[in-house]
Amino acid sequence: MFLNSVVVLLILLYIPCLFGHLCLWQPMQRGNFSLNPPGSHDCYRKQSPCGGFNSSTSKQRTILEADSMYTVLFQQHLNHYYPGNPGQLDISFAVGLDPPEEDFRRLMVFDDYNPMNHNTQTNFSIRIQLPSEPCEFCVLRVRYLTNNPDEEDKGTTFHQCSDIQLKSTLKKVSRPSLNQIQPIKHENDPHDCCTSPSFRTQFTHRIPDIDYISSGLIYYDKPSQQMRVTLFSMNIRYDMWMNFTSGKQYYYNDNNKTCHLFGLDYWNDWCYGNTFNQSEDFQISNTSCLSGRSRYCNQWKNGDFFFQSTTTGCYPAALYRKSNNENTIYFNPKDGPFSPDIFQPNPICLKSSIVAHEHYRAIRKNKP
Template sequence: MHLIFYLFVFVIIGNGVHMHMCLWSPMQRGEFDISTPGAHPCYRKIAPCGNINASSSSPRTSLVAGSKYNVEFQQNLNHYYTGQPGTLDVSFAVGLNPSENDFRVLHSFSDYNSMNQITQTNFSIEINLPNEPCNECVLRVRYLSNNPEEADHGTTFHQCSDIKLTQGSLNTLKEDKEHKIELIKKINKQRNDDPHDCCVPDSYVNAFFHSIPAIDYRSEGLIFYDQKARQMRVTVTVNGGHGNTTYDSVFDMWMNFTSGYQYYYNRNTGKCDLYGLDYWNDWCFGNKYNQSEDFVAADIPCSSPFGPSHQCNQWRNGEFLFETYASDKCLPSSISRPSGERINYVEGRIGPILPSTFVPNPACLKQKKMKHASPRWMQFHF
């Protein structure tokens, strides 16, 4: 379990429907909308393309065969499942409306554990486009969550984009073949446990500072984690906290995994939203605990400004680099991405947390309308 809140500025809260993934480069089929809460175009599960077919007159993005291209999309909700961690992938098929068997994977990477399912994360993935000119072909992004809580119409989310590949001036067949071989190696790689893999203390409180320089975003707050009680609380102030919106207010999140309820409270407006939680995940690092992370290094200088005089251990999951202080306590130090986005943790306090910490604001206890919950959650609670 890794505490990553507001990984991108688009923290769009659901409004009674599921929203899990949207693709804009190249533009997805059908409607596209991430500007309002509950954007239905981001929820498409039926293979191979979310039950949306194309026609010969459908809008089509023209790209160069054999060239490199950045696929850009957003994971709208995080459904990490430690029982069988999921993946995200980019695939390609020739044809107007190809079948599932026609698609071949160009790039695949592991899901990451953000802990908070309402976290939304943007990805920009560089791929090698096939060196196969075609007038009608499809580029697809999938989120294979493997989470049984999300099992209506399966546990995979799809977005397809109609493209055209034109003949390029360079022959990149060799490069494309080498890329496919490397992809197969990565997919088949045996993930190994490491003696440094660890979990944070059962009862732990710390502070965090989150920054995204590219969009001048910053937030800070406190994390209360109680493994035995299966409860968490997070307080966060976004961009100074002087406004009323997702981008500039102050929030409390109470998560009770025994009851299955998560409350999301805006202190400045007094509004509280209710969510149904997925499964509890321990706050751990490394493949030993099914976190889809490979151990990188031990006892190296911490990259966090709060720990330059300390030594850290590192794990990596794709572009996410996780650091903990190099001690038997497994205290988190930072999370970073190549884009410059960082979450720095301040070494916190180990020990019991007052039960009153996990009691939601009275306004939340009055909330009965569910913003988002999985079909399985709804089955057992209503």
């Protein structure tokens, strides 16, 4: 799922939905680096332009070739998708040891995507073309512009910077720029749809490049604004209870009987297409379903992501990526309603008092 290029610049972004953090893969990140525990404060950097960290905090300056194509690899660890105004991620560049915000120029911008599960680890592989002019001191930056009001404690954008040097190259190859800095235009389509307000579905998730596979069951209930995900991975069972009214999410590891409490973003209807602000463009109707369990599906696209829903009922059928064949297959949908017990967390979770992170909304409304 990671790379298919001659030269690779490795950047790993860690973006928990509950923190919106970004972390660059060591040793490129300015300052300290830690991906453990989830929501590491080494990744909580909102101050423009580089999260409050200057060049003196760098452990390494990476040497790259000017006017060359590179693949930027990063991970969105958890997702902040805001349906009211979907956000973006971008990659930008500036010359200088500590350039100001106005000196950064975008090399690439792409829409946030909706996985319908905040606890998501999504690896991106983004091609960029570096500037043609060499520079001894320059900065490559990745941002997550969430547009999410629940992140408004010190702004809604997260920054992470890496210090680089661009060296001139004698090898000049004429190639079209892949940088996409034009605003992305989306249009509605009559096929745009939403799922049943209450349903459950089984799923399998595969990432072929790292031989990863998981499976589980999702309960979705719009009337109560609750979801539950039961996940089986590497012989471990995980349960996630999400209550968007209280703004709380419990993450339970059945193997070691531990539970973590997080805050939640806003409720998000399970819909497809720009009619419902999903940043997904309709592609084709009545195509073969990737799952093979339903005969016909409609398909949407957002960048590298393809979404399929059943032609009848608009149930989720697949979420997949052509770049690495990663896929989530949904099958055996069943309409609710369901017993309230389904959404009742394990008693161990209810004893949790330490919140890994609370959003602005949670701080205002849920504090005693």
